Amino acid sequence: MSKQFVSITINGEVFEASVDLGKSLLEFIREDAGVTGTKYGCGVGECGACTVLVNGTPINSCIYLAIWADGQQVRTVEGLALSDGTLSEVQQAFVDEGAVQCGFCTPGFIMSVTAMKESGITYSDTEIQTELSGHLCRCTGYQKIFNAAKKCAGDGSCEKEHHSCDAEHRE
Amino acid sequence: MYSIAYHCQAQTVQEACRFLDENPGARPISGGTDLLVKLQHTPQEGTKYVRVNTIPALFGIYFNAVGDIVIGAAETFTNIWQNPIVCEHVQLLSEAAVSMGGPQIRNVATIGGNICNGAVSADSAASLFALDAKLSLSSTAGSRVVPIQEFYLGPGKVALAPGEILTHIVLPRFERKFEGSSYLKYSMREAMDIATLGTAAACTLNSDGSIRALQLAATVVAPTPIRFPACETAARGIFPTAENLRNVSSLCLENALARTSWRASKEFREHILAVYLMRAAQLAANRALNKGGEHHE
Numbered sequence: 001m002s003k004q005f006v007s008i009t010i011n012g013e014v015f016e017a018s019v020d021l022g023k024s025l026l027e028f029i030r031e032d033a034g035v036t037g038t039k040y041g042c043g044v045g046e047c048g049a050c051t052v053l054v055n056g057t058p059i060n061s062c063i064y065l066a067i068w069a070d071g072q073q074v075r076t077v078e079g080l081a082l083s084d085g086t087l088s089e090v091q092q093a094f095v096d097e098g099a100v101q102c103g104f105c106t107p108g109f110i111m112s113v114t115a116m117k118e119s120g121i122t123y124s125d126t127e128i129q130t131e132l133s134g135h136l137c138r139c140t141g142y143q144k145i146f147n148a149a150k151k152c153a154g155d156g157s158c159e160k161e162h163h164s165c166d167a168e169h170r171e
Numbered sequence: 172m173y174s175i176a177y178h179c180q181a182q183t184v185q186e187a188c189r190f191l192d193e194n195p196g197a198r199p200i201s202g203g204t205d206l207l208v209k210l211q212h213t214p215q216e217g218t219k220y221v222r223v224n225t226i227p228a229l230f231g232i233y234f235n236a237v238g239d240i241v242i243g244a245a246e247t248f249t250n251i252w253q254n255p256i257v258c259e260h261v262q263l264l265s266e267a268a269v270s271m272g273g274p275q276i277r278n279v280a281t282i283g284g285n286i287c288n289g290a291v292s293a294d295s296a297a298s299l300f301a302l303d304a305k306l307s308l309s310s311t312a313g314s315r316v317v318p319i320q321e322f323y324l325g326p327g328k329v330a331l332a333p334g335e336i337l338t339h340i341v342l343p344r345f346e347r348k349f350e351g352s353s354y355l356k357y358s359m360r361e362a363m364d365i366a367t368l369g370t371a372a373a374c375t376l377n378s379d380g381s382i383r384a385l386q387l388a389a390t391v392v393a394p395t396p397i398r399f400p401a402c403e404t405a406a407r408g409i410f411p412t413a414e415n416l417r418n419v420s421s422l423c424l425e426n427a428l429a430r431t432s433w434r435a436s437k438e439f440r441e442h443i444l445a446v447y448l449m450r451a452a453q454l455a456a457n458r459a460l461n462k463g464g465e466h467h468e
Contacts, residue, residue, distance in 0.1 A: 002176065021172035023208075044208045046363060051275055060275045064208045067178060068222075112274065133362030134273025 006070040007010055010035055011079025019066050020110035025059075026050045028066035029076060037077040037107045041136070048135030051108035052076050058112045062132070077107035081115060082119050089151050090114045097148040116153035123153050173210045177219035181226050184338055188311045190221040191334045192398030194464035199223045199336050201245060201284035204276050223336055224281055232256055238344035244283025249274070251282060261342055262458065263352035263371050267298040270356045273363045283337045286322070287344040296323070296396040298354050299340065300388035306330075307339040316341070323360055324396035349377050355451045357443055359434070366391055367434045372451035374411070376459045382406050385419070385452055392427040393397045393443050402424045402448065411456030413449075420449035 004020040007016045008028065023032075029052065030036050037060060041049030045060040052061045053075040078087035087095065090113045100106050109132065116123060116131050123131060128149050137145060177197075181187035189198050197219040200206055221227060223468045229245035232254045240256060248338075251257055252268035271277060271285070271294035272348040285295045286306065304319040311334060319340075322330050331337065352373040358364035369390040375383040385406035401422040429440035 003447065004178070020172060020175075020398070021369050022175040022210075024173070027172065044211060045272075045276055045304045047206060048273070048275060056276045060204075063204055065173070065175075065178075065203065065207070068203075132361070133276040143423050150252055 004070075005066050008033075008066065008069045008072065008074055010074045012074060021067060021120070022066070023066045024062050025052070025064040025066045025069050026055075026061035027075070028069070029061060029074065032066075033058060033062050035076055035078055039104055041104070041108075046136070048108040048112070049105055051111045051135070053111055053115055056115065056118065058134075076090055077110050077112070080110065088114065090117055092149070093148040093151045094145070097144045097151065099140060099144040099148040104138040105135060105139075109149075110139070113149045114151055116149065119153075122155055123150075123151070125150065125154065130152055134153075173207055174214040174216050174218070176217045179220075179223065180222040183407050184226060184228055184309045185311065187223050189224060190308060190381040191336070192311050194219050194426060195333065197221060198286075198433070200332055202247065202280040203284075205282040205284060205288045205290075206273070216299050223283070224317045229283065231340055235341070240342040240344075242282060242340045242342070244286075245281050246283075248272070248277035248280050248282065248285075252277065258270045261298070261302060261352060261373075262453070263301065263354040263373060264295070264342075266354040267294050267356075267369070267371070270294050270354065270366075270369075276363075279380060282340060286340070287329055287331055287337055288435065289323060289325075291326045291329045291394060291396075292366045292369065293396070294356065294369060294390075297351075297369040297388040297390045299342075300396045301371040301373045301386045302342045303386070305341040305343065306337055307333045307341060309317075309338050310335045314338075322400070325394045345399050349457040350462045351457065352453045353454035355454070355460065357447060365434070366411075368392065368440060368447055369396075370444070370451045372448070372455035374452065374455035374459045376411070376456065380460065381408055381410050382456065385411075385455070387423075387448055387452065389422075389423075389427070389444060389448065392429045392440055393430065397426055399423050399426065399448065408451070409426055411453065411460075413453065415444075416449045416452045416456070420445045420452060423448050425439060 003018045005018050009135045010033050017032045029038050039049040041047035045063040050062040051058050200222050224245040230243040232242050235241050248268040248271050251317045252265050257265045282295050285293050287296040299319050304459045306317045348359050354371045357364045357368040371388045373386045377383045390396045402419050407421045429437045
């Protein structure tokens, strides 16, 4: 026995396939379901680019077997916007705060921030950093991603004044 | 794609143990966050797996009849971090849990897997050593309890016999009840990093504020996690001042066997070991002091 039939619900849609036991959930999402917003970054659970929600919980899908998601609810970045294209609050916050550059890390970050927002918890700055510590971004330097997260799940304020070129902040 | 020849999900401990008995070379798999990564580097062709974090009996964090804290081996690091019993009574384990990996890993990784992986740097290890944790292991032949200090045999090696799975971790209710504890991890990054050093302290004070007991443990300064008998003996009866704790922790090199690796040199590790043991002890003692009025019997 080296294959198993799985039925995995992704963004409300059921995908069924006979998969290799060793197939990762990430591979299933991208290849069997054809839902490619979730990215392969490092493949070893260190960068967070593959982050999806399984039953509402953020996990690294590259180190999670597809067979473990059998019968479970998976949500990816594609499942956030409304059918008319209206972005979710989290997605819109990322857009508004300029938190997207190349966009490769973005789906993963957005899934984690979505989970944070849906928890109903108001996160302190330190807690936001902790909740997002499983994600790497090579482009943005994180500040704007942090601002977007804070807007959605923190105390709502957003600090836009941290410009390194701002003369007032030079010491 | 991982090389997995066979995979089944156990619902009971006996089911899992029977599978291991009937399939020599088969392995239990829990959260998989270590195991799957290892499989990428060294594919174990033909290995069969039985998933154990599907066994209801391996879950739960509760007091048993004699007041020990019992933690199911399949409990995730996130659950342990946030659990009220852990936070209230064994705070160091909560701190250790949140220091491991990042949120996505913590949501899946289990304490049982962390222990059985036997890594020298395991984030749960120092705290469990400081607490004299006992491990409950089951096989088709029955169960046995192993003190954690006898479970770690060397880097990556633990005393888990073929056919056995770890079911529970028991944190004994001591004749003395630990009132303050802490876990300090030294690593290059504040998340997603292996410990260069992990130190744990659990402290009980006498009613006059002197130390009744101080238990210290560390990872990554020996082939297994270790305690510090010399420091612990010296700590008994003294007051937890900075000066005293510095003197106590300076005895730590008696049984440390630090080595030089790409992360840090032997000399650096020995240096920070003394500093971190002192800080962990101070923090534990301060927390014990703050809880002072409530627990003295």
